[in-house]
Amino acid sequence: MIGRLWAIAYSTFREAVRDRVLYNLIVFALLIVGAALLVGQISIGIERLVLVNLGLTSISLFGIVIAIFIGIGLVSKEIEKRTLYTVLAARPVRRWEFIIGKFLGLVGTLTVNAFFMSAGFFAALLYLTHRFQRADADLLVAIYFILLQFVLITSLALFFSTFSSPLLSAVFAFSLFVIGTFADDMRGFAKLTEGGTKWVMTGMSYLVPNFSSLNVISQVAHSVPVPGHLVLLNTLYVLAYAVAVNCAAVLVFEKRNLK
Amino acid sequence: MTALVQTRKFHAQVISRAGQKAHLAGMKVGTIAYNHDELTMPAIETFALAKHYNIGFWRKRRKDALKSLTLTVEEGEVFGYLGPNGAGKTTTLRLLMGLVYPSAGSARILGKALDDPAMKAQIGFLPEQPYFYDHLTPKELLTYYAQLSGVPGKDRARKVDASLARVGMSESAGIQMRKFSKGMLQRVGIAQAIVHDPKLIFLDEPMSGLDPVGRREVRDLIQSLHEEGKTIFFSTHILSDAETVCDRVAVLNKGELRGVGVVADLVSEVSGQVEFVWTGAAATAEIAALGGKTHEASETFRTILTQEATDRAIDAIRGAGGKLISVTPVRATLEDYFLSKLGAGDRDSQNMQEVTR
Numbered sequence: 001m002i003g004r005l006w007a008i009a010y011s012t013f014r015e016a017v018r019d020r021v022l023y024n025l026i027v028f029a030l031l032i033v034g035a036a037l038l039v040g041q042i043s044i045g046i047e048r049l050v051l052v053n054l055g056l057t058s059i060s061l062f063g064i065v066i067a068i069f070i071g072i073g074l075v076s077k078e079i080e081k082r083t084l085y086t087v088l089a090a091r092p093v094r095r096w097e098f099i100i101g102k103f104l105g106l107v108g109t110l111t112v113n114a115f116f117m118s119a120g121f122f123a124a125l126l127y128l129t130h131r132f133q134r135a136d137a138d139l140l141v142a143i144y145f146i147l148l149q150f151v152l153i154t155s156l157a158l159f160f161s162t163f164s165s166p167l168l169s170a171v172f173a174f175s176l177f178v179i180g181t182f183a184d185d186m187r188g189f190a191k192l193t194e195g196g197t198k199w200v201m202t203g204m205s206y207l208v209p210n211f212s213s214l215n216v217i218s219q220v221a222h223s224v225p226v227p228g229h230l231v232l233l234n235t236l237y238v239l240a241y242a243v244a245v246n247c248a249a250v251l252v253f254e255k256r257n258l259k
Numbered sequence: 260m261t262a263l264v265q266t267r268k269f270h271a272q273v274i275s276r277a278g279q280k281a282h283l284a285g286m287k288v289g290t291i292a293y294n295h296d297e298l299t300m301p302a303i304e305t306f307a308l309a310k311h312y313n314i315g316f317w318r319k320r321r322k323d324a325l326k327s328l329t330l331t332v333e334e335g336e337v338f339g340y341l342g343p344n345g346a347g348k349t350t351t352l353r354l355l356m357g358l359v360y361p362s363a364g365s366a367r368i369l370g371k372a373l374d375d376p377a378m379k380a381q382i383g384f385l386p387e388q389p390y391f392y393d394h395l396t397p398k399e400l401l402t403y404y405a406q407l408s409g410v411p412g413k414d415r416a417r418k419v420d421a422s423l424a425r426v427g428m429s430e431s432a433g434i435q436m437r438k439f440s441k442g443m444l445q446r447v448g449i450a451q452a453i454v455h456d457p458k459l460i461f462l463d464e465p466m467s468g469l470d471p472v473g474r475r476e477v478r479d480l481i482q483s484l485h486e487e488g489k490t491i492f493f494s495t496h497i498l499s500d501a502e503t504v505c506d507r508v509a510v511l512n513k514g515e516l517r518g519v520g521v522v523a524d525l526v527s528e529v530s531g532q533v534e535f536v537w538t539g540a541a542a543t544a545e546i547a548a549l550g551g552k553t554h555e556a557s558e559t560f561r562t563i564l565t566q567e568a569t570d571r572a573i574d575a576i577r578g579a580g581g582k583l584i585s586v587t588p589v590r591a592t593l594e595d596y597f598l599s600k601l602g603a604g605d606r607d608s609q610n611m612q613e614v615t616r
Binding site for chain 1 (some may be wrong): 351356357358359360374376377379380382383384386388389390391392393394395403406408409448451452458461516
């Protein structure tokens with residue numbers, strides 16, 4: 001089982017790496033970091049603040065775009081092109097293994113991608129500040145949270161991909177990302193409402209993926225440390241959410257007729 | 260091997276409607292699900308296997324893709340699954356491969372359930388018009404599939420190379436498949452179906468997209484796999500291919516099984532007609548009197564008459580000054596069987612006549 005999961009995950013990774021669009025996005029992200037350097041140099045006294053904000057936001061957004069772009073086609077494209085037939089039909093591969101393998105492959109791709117973008121970002125930071133500070137360690141926490149965002153968005157894109165067309169999957173996944181970015185605001189709004197609206201808003205605010213608590217970029221840019229319990233809670237939250245969404249994806253995919 | 264296959268194929272039979280109930284009842288109480296006089300387990304068994312789809316958005320209409328298919332394929336057979344386009348061949352294969360779920364009935368492959376991973380490791384499948392990850396080379400693709408099929412790492416490279424060599428793709432093994440023609444993809448498709456050395460191979464239209472040389476090579480490959488003792492189940496609408504390589508064939512039309520037969524028997528049946536070939540005089544009037552029609556080509560005449568008219572025809576041709584070259588009983592072809600099973604006057608069968616010619 002582990003061997004098959006690894007094979008599917010590696011195949012997904014290899015496909016993404018050979019996809020020219022992926023390279024373009026990385027190059028573009030690096031250009032953004034370069035632009036951050038330029039902005040940093042013309043922002044007297046707040047170079048680090050501008051660089052951290054722009055650099056980490058670029059890593060996050062480009063990762064999210066790649067996750068949605070690739071994730072929405074992970075299953076639907078395989079069904080449409082019928083590449084899935086030779087994997088599932090006459091191989092001892094269970095459908096859930098295919099889904100989880102694809103998920104791990106894309107998360108792995110995004111992690112490698114984020115690693116290289118982060119390396120570029122830290123190189124830019126060193127160039128600008130000449131030495132690392134103690135507060136820079138919190139940047140790693142922010143990057144870890146960005147990786148957790150990738151896990152969430154990948155599971156969502158993959159879930160939609162099991163039953164919807166790539167275009168609709170992209171719309172659904174991106175909408176949930178945008179709504180999830182304002183999850184904390186939704187909870188605040190729910191507290192201000194009464195009766196049925198309060199119930200609906202509270203329910204929705206807990207149902208949508210909470211991307212807002214995974215965004216600490218502004219905090220670390222101002223050198224405010226991230227509390228340890230937030231790291232633990234965010235990790236547990238993302239793990240639970242991703243497991244639930246992946247289970248839903250497997251359930252949908254198990255029932256599908258692959259015509 | 261041939262003798263063994265001959266023995267087995269006479270045991271194999273399509274279970275009658277009456278026998279079907281008893282057969283299915285046997286399944287329920289967990290008794291042996293196949294003929295008790297069989298010593299070996301059938302490679303494929305389907306019991307009243309059916310699939311229907313509900314089509315239409317507002318007012319759903321039921322469309323039967325496959326109607327109650329009960330069929331047994333023995334181990335070691337080359338089994339041809341024939342039918343015109345839309346007959347339900349691909350649906351059957353997708354059901355057997357677990358890609359779509361049956362609406363009714365059940366099936367077993369190598370005695371195991373359709374979702375059994377142990378069984379899946381022992382089967383190979385070539386889908387119709389295969390499409391692969393085109394960013395990969397055939398070697399990378401086959402290595403991936405061999406890994407998924409559980410081929411040990413130490414054997415993987417050897418088996419991949421051997422499979423590619425077997426389909427004549429060794430020289431293109433390192434080229435990305437996005438540059439491949441349809442015929443090359445078909446060859447890679449066959450290679451991936453045999454890379455893990457399966458016992459049973461399903462081929463959906465394996466000759467599709469191949470040139471005459473390629474078709475001949477695939478036929479030879481099927482025969483060589485057969486000689487190795489593998490069971491092959493392949494769907495086609497090219498009857499000459501089926502006639503050449505199959506032990507038995509089943510004919511399917513509009514989702515319904517119309518008949519199953521042993522190819523050797525079907526093509527050796529005498530049709531009750533005799534073909535006469537002669538030169539010299541046309542003897543048109545004499546032949547017409549016997550109910551025949553004379554065809555001429557390069558000063559050679561030909562007609563087909565009933566067996567009862569043989570003596571009179573010989574006398575008539577000789578009497579008219581003709582010189583007989585041959586008098587041959589006309590034997591039935593697979594095409595005759597196929598068309599008879601499709602049903603006379605059936606529009607699909609008329610289309611098939613054009614396809615098969």
